[in-house]
Each structure stands twice: as C-alpha cells, then as structure tokens.
Amino acid sequence: MNTENGKFEKMQDELLASHSARISFLEHFRDHRQEGFGSYFADWGLDQKVEVKAPKEPWNADVFRTHPWDDSMEQDYGLFAPFTRDEMKSAPAWYSIHVKMVEAGTLQSDFFAYGTKAADKVGINRITKVLKENDSAEVEGCARDIMRHMGGIPKVRGRRSAEDCPTAKFYWNYRFAREISNELKSVDARTVYQALYNSSLWRKLVNTLEYQVTVLNNKRILAAFIAFIIEGRETGRIREGTQEKEISRAVALVSPLTSMRQLSMVETQEILALFNKVASS
Amino acid sequence: MNAARNILHQAPLVRKKPESYLKACYAASFDRERFVIRVRHRLSESNLVHQLVKAGKAQYGCEIISPRTFYREFFPVQPEDGVQQVLKIDEADIALDDTILHPIIVSTDEDNIEVCKGHGLHEFFTGKFIEVLPGTILADGGYFGLIHEVGKMFSKYEDSSLPEGTYKLEQVHDPALHFSIGLAPDLHANFENISPEKRQIFLTGILANALEMLGRSCLKEDEIDEEFLEKHPRARKLLESLGENIEAVLDEIKNGGAAKIASHYRTIKMTPQK
Numbered sequence: 001m002n003t004e005n006g007k008f009e010k011m012q013d014e015l016l017a018s019h020s021a022r023i024s025f026l027e028h029f030r031d032h033r034q035e036g037f038g039s040y041f042a043d044w045g046l047d048q049k050v051e052v053k054a055p056k057e058p059w060n061a062d063v064f065r066t067h068p069w070d071d072s073m074e075q076d077y078g079l080f081a082p083f084t085r086d087e088m089k090s091a092p093a094w095y096s097i098h099v100k101m102v103e104a105g106t107l108q109s110d111f112f113a114y115g116t117k118a119a120d121k122v123g124i125n126r127i128t129k130v131l132k133e134n135d136s137a138e139v140e141g142c143a144r145d146i147m148r149h150m151g152g153i154p155k156v157r158g159r160r161s162a163e164d165c166p167t168a169k170f171y172w173n174y175r176f177a178r179e180i181s182n183e184l185k186s187v188d189a190r191t192v193y194q195a196l197y198n199s200s201l202w203r204k205l206v207n208t209l210e211y212q213v214t215v216l217n218n219k220r221i222l223a224a225f226i227a228f229i230i231e232g233r234e235t236g237r238i239r240e241g242t243q244e245k246e247i248s249r250a251v252a253l254v255s256p257l258t259s260m261r262q263l264s265m266v267e268t269q270e271i272l273a274l275f276n277k278v279a280s281s
Numbered sequence: 282m283n284a285a286r287n288i289l290h291q292a293p294l295v296r297k298k299p300e301s302y303l304k305a306c307y308a309a310s311f312d313r314e315r316f317v318i319r320v321r322h323r324l325s326e327s328n329l330v331h332q333l334v335k336a337g338k339a340q341y342g343c344e345i346i347s348p349r350t351f352y353r354e355f356f357p358v359q360p361e362d363g364v365q366q367v368l369k370i371d372e373a374d375i376a377l378d379d380t381i382l383h384p385i386i387v388s389t390d391e392d393n394i395e396v397c398k399g400h401g402l403h404e405f406f407t408g409k410f411i412e413v414l415p416g417t418i419l420a421d422g423g424y425f426g427l428i429h430e431v432g433k434m435f436s437k438y439e440d441s442s443l444p445e446g447t448y449k450l451e452q453v454h455d456p457a458l459h460f461s462i463g464l465a466p467d468l469h470a471n472f473e474n475i476s477p478e479k480r481q482i483f484l485t486g487i488l489a490n491a492l493e494m495l496g497r498s499c500l501k502e503d504e505i506d507e508e509f510l511e512k513h514p515r516a517r518k519l520l521e522s523l524g525e526n527i528e529a530v531l532d533e534i535k536n537g538g539a540a541k542i543a544s545h546y547r548t549i550k551m552t553p554q555k
Contacts, residue, residue: 085350086376159349172351210348217346217353260291262342262387264355265416 001083003092004045009155011044012147016156019136022143029109029146030127037102037109046096053079054104061123064111066197067170069190077174088172094151094165112149113142162206172206173197176222183223183268187230195230204244213251215258224263224271225254228279237279253278287409288393293402295330295386295420297521302328302401307420309343309384310522313427318343320366320384322358322422323522328401329394329411330386330419338390339419343368344383346424347375357387377428384422388413434515435487437462439469450487452494458513460491488543495520496534505531522546 015021028040038048055076062068067076080088080097087093101107113123120126120142130142147153148164161168173196174189181189196202209217216222229250231237237246254275257263263271293301297308305328312319322341324331333339342357343366352374358366370380392413396406413419440463443449449463464472472480495516499506505528510517517527523542524530533542 084373085347085352086379089349089376206351209351214346214348214353217348217351218355260418261414262344262355262385262416262418265357265387265389 001047001050001087001093003047003096007045008092012153022139025143026127026131033108033110034102034105038099041099046092050096050100052097052100054106055079058106061111064107065114065166069193073174080171089159089161091152091154091161094161094168098150112146115145163203179219180223180226183219184227187227192226200244204247208251213255218264220268221263221271223268224275227272228275289409289411292411292413292417292419303403305401307422308521309422316370316372318368322364322384339386339388341386346381347379349376349379380427382425382427385418386420388417388419389415435460437464439464439466441466450490458515462487485543489540492534492539496531499531
C-alpha cells in the first residue's frame with residue numbers, strides 16, 4: 001500500500017494541537033457519514049487507490065466495535081486478504097481502508113466515535129453531545145478515540161493498531177484463531193477467538209508478541225501457549241479480571257523453555273504438555 | 282557420584298568464539314537478493330556438535346523473525362543441502378526493516394551423551410552427561426538485521442567515463458564500509474544478461490580485488506589493525522566468514538591467496554544500484 005507516514009503524522013500532530021481543528025474534525029464525522037467522507041483526509045498521505053471489497057451486508061456499529069463470531073467471519077476476514085501483515089499493523093493503512101469502507105457504505109463515519117462509558121456507546125450521540133457542550137477535554141477525548149479507532153496514533157502510542165483499532169483487532173484475532181486451531185485440532189477457532197477478545201488479555205498478548213517474547217509468534221508455540229491460557233482459565237488458574245497478570249505469569253513460566261530449545265521442531269501437543277508440566281511443578 | 286547429578290539439562294553452546302568448547306566456533310554468513318536469502322553455515326570440526334551433524338543427529342537452520350508482523354519461523358537445512366541454505370521469504374509476511382535472522386544448530390534426536398575429550402569441551406564437562414532433546418539448541422550464530430547487516434558489502438553503478446569493457450573498484454565509506462563497482466556503460470547494460478557462470482567468474486575477480494584492498498586496510502606494519510576492524514564490523518564479519526580466523530585469512534591474502542579465497546566464496550551478490 002502506498003501511504004506516507006510523514007504526512008500522516010504531521011496531520012495527526014496538527015489535529016492534536018488545536019481545539020478548533022478537533023471541532024472541524026468532529027463536525028466532519030457528524031456531517032459526512034458516508035458521502036464526501038474521504039475529502040477530510042486528502043492531505044493525510046493515505047493510499048487513495050486502495051481497493052476494499054464489500055461484505056455481504058454493511059457492518060452495523062456493534063459488528064464494527066466487537067465483531068461477533070458468526071457466519072460472516074470468513075468473508076469479513078477475506079476483505080483484508082490482499083494486504084500484507086505489516087499493513088495490517090499500520091495506522092495509515094487502516095485509515096486508508098476505513099475511508100474506503102465508509103465511502104462504500106460498509107461503515108458509517110460516526111461508528112469510530114464510540115467511547116468506553118455506556119453513555120458514549122453510540123458514536124453519533126457522543127459527537128452531537130460533545131459538539132453541543134464544547135468542553136475542550138471532552139472534544140479532545142472524542143477526537144482521540146476516533147483517531148485510535150480509525151487505525152491508531154503512532155506518534156503518541158506507538159504502532160498499536162492491533163490494540164486500538166477494532167477492525168485490526170478483529171483481523172488479528174481471527175487470524176490467530178484460524179492458525180491456532182489449525183495447529184491444535186483439540187482447540188476450535190471459535191473458542192480461541194472468544195478467549196482472545198477479552199481486552200486486557202488481548203492487549204497483554206499482542207504486546208508480549210511484539211516486544212517481549214517474540215518466540216511465541218511461532219505458529220506451533222503460539223498455539224500451545226494460547227491453549228495453555230485457555231485451559232488455565234477453564235481450570236480457574238486464570239481468574240476473570242486478572243488476565244493481564246496471569247499472562248505475565250504464563251510468559252514467565254514458558255519463556256525459559258524456549259531459550260534452550262527450538263520448540264517449533266516439537267509437536268504442538270507436546271509443547272502444551274511441557275508448558276503444563278512446568279506450570280504444575 | 283550419582284549419575285543423575287551429572288546430567289546437564291542445558292547443552293553447552295558453540296558460538297562465534299569458543300566459550301564452553303575449547304576451540305569450536307560457529308558462524309553464518311548471509312547474502313540477500315530481494316526476498317531470497319542465501320545462508321552459509323560454518324562450523325569448525327573436532328567437536329561434539331560437528332560429530333552430531335555428521336551423524337545426522339543435528340541440523341543447521343535459520344529463524345526468520347519479524348516481531349512487528351507477529352512472524353517467527355524456523356527453517357531447517359535439508360541434509361542434501363549441506364551447509365548452504367536458500368530461504369525464500371514471502372514479502373507479505375515480514376516488515377523488511379524489522380526482520381532478524383538467527384542461525385542455529387539444533388538436535389534432531391533424543392540422546393544422553395557422556396562427554397569425552399574428543400568432544401572438544403572444557404575439561405569440566407568430561408564424564409558428565411548432556412541431555413539432548415529434539416530441538417535442543419547446540420550452536421547459536423547470533424542475531425542479524427536483514428537489511429542493516431546482510432548483503433550490503435557490494436554495489437554497482439554505471440560510470441560513463443570508463444572505456445568500453447572496463448570497470449573499477451573502490452573501497453568507500455558512506456558511512457559503512459563497502460565496495461563500489463563502477464562499470465563501463467556497455468558492461469553495465471549487459472550485466473544482468475550475462476550467464477550466471479560468467480557473472481560468477483567476474484564477481485570472483487571483484488572479490489579478490491576487494492580482499493586485497495581490505496587486507497591493506499586491516500594491516501598496520503604487518504599487525505592487525507584492531508581499530509579499523511572495530512570501526513568496520515562488516516569488514517570483520519566478512520573476514521571471519523572466509524576462514525578459520527581473521528589472522529589466517531589476512532595472512533593468506535598477504536601471501537597472494539586472495540583469488541583462491543574468493544574462488545571458494547561463491548555467494549557474492551550485488552545490492553541495488555547506487
């Protein structure tokens with residue numbers, strides 16, 4: 001994909017630096033929910049020529065925010081098949097894709113504005129309220145949420161599209177689920193997908209894979225590790241609400257095993273048995 | 282002493298410089314052309330790991346790691362390929378500037394080996410048992426950035442001031458040390474069309490010239506100029522990959538052996554044009 005990081009970051013910087021720019025940004029998202037949406041991003045260094053196929057049905061806000069496990073999974077994942085793994089981690093690439101998806105009617109611009117509070121769940125309501133009240137902190141919070149959900153704010157938060165952008169999270173989660181169930185037949189893709197969708201677990205996992213224990217990225221090792229986590233949750237070893245801490249503990253347990261041995265040469269079931277053995281010793 | 286207490290669950294590693302082993306060394310050199318990487322593994326003889334490789338109980342391999350794209354795969358060398366390996370990376374899997382190569386030697390079998398003197402380990406290990414499992418890492422060649430450290434030693438460009446059929450070679454620092462090959466327009470135009478065999482002969486000559494230049498730069502009053510090698514890690518890496526040790530390689534170059542060394546080293550490739 002042909003994007004320009006320099007231009008993209010400059011435009012994000014300008015937006016973050018000015019209240020009036022943020023107001024215009026929110027107004028655009030309110031007023032151009034489909035037609036004319038891309039005009040705002042003309043100078044952002046996005047790939048204007050990128051092509052994204054349309055899904056069978058347009059996505060609603062719930063599907064965009066938390067893609068449920070349903071019959072459309074494979075087809076929706078397939079929308080992003082033409083892109084490289086690096087593009088699926090890149091903020092400008094996701095912005096380019098989302099602009100096309102909004103213009104094609106697959107998404108609506110206000111979907112990106114959802115917030116974590118219950119009152120902020122519906123994007124258009126949030127934007128309308130924030131613009132009416134004109135509180136600078138609320139305006140900034142809403143603009144930042146949109147920027148994160150569009151693909152991320154790399155200069156502020158690093159390359160965290162897989163965490164910040166719900167479409168990227170759907171893509172990577174489903175990709176992992178497919179690969180893991182392929183490696184470990186006893187674990188089905190749906191179970192993996194639903195287990196990984198937990199936000200604190202997901203955040204910790206993708207951070208670990210990219211920055212801490214990269215050996216877990218190997219398909220076989222990752223499959224065994226995720227099965228180890230899922231089993232841990234089922235048996236109560238990992239308690240609800242403390243997944244982040246428990247993942248850290250799981251990583252601390254298994255990573256010494258991977259430094260002495262190329263575990264990708266071992267069958268996945270055997271790796272899982274090794275992980276369980278070390279956890280119970 | 283109880284035999285169980287003598288089992289080492291972590292196998293001693295062969296590395297670039299001898300550590301647990303008395304003399305054994307393991308290193309790999311790389312050569313990249315877009316998404317094809319040629320890896321050449323170099324393991325010294327007379328040590329346990331070499332014996333295991335010879336017996337088919339251990340194999341060379343290389344990991345490709347791209348943390349940014351959540352990618353990490355291990356590619357073992359097939360027995361029929363000896364110490365050479367060609368890795369073809371799928372462009373869609375990696376981020377070039379974030380990709381790391383990690384050459385290693387791993388065990389393919391489960392074994393319990395009682396260390397003897399012939400294994401080349403320090404005396405401390407003699408009589409102890411090393412527990413080896415499939416995948417146990419026996420030698421570690423280190424980590425190498427794909428675009429920062431591999432295959433950037435040579436580049437070519439068209440020099441219109443050169444008479445037909447001629448070329449020139451310069452050692453340049455821009456800022457990293459590399460060799461720049463100026464080709465007359467006719468040579469430059471036909472470079473990609475000449476047969477691989479002829480191109481190899483040409484590049485062997487280039488490498489021999491480059492080694493002679495490098496030899497002069499690395500020696501100061503007949504002694505190895507450590508300061509130069511510190512400053513130019515690529516030069517050190519190239520020389521280390523060409524023989525037992527840098528001293529021996531420089532000695533051979535000094536005694537007129539550059540062409541011979543170059544003719545044994547057949548993996549030189551060009552980086553994109555300047």
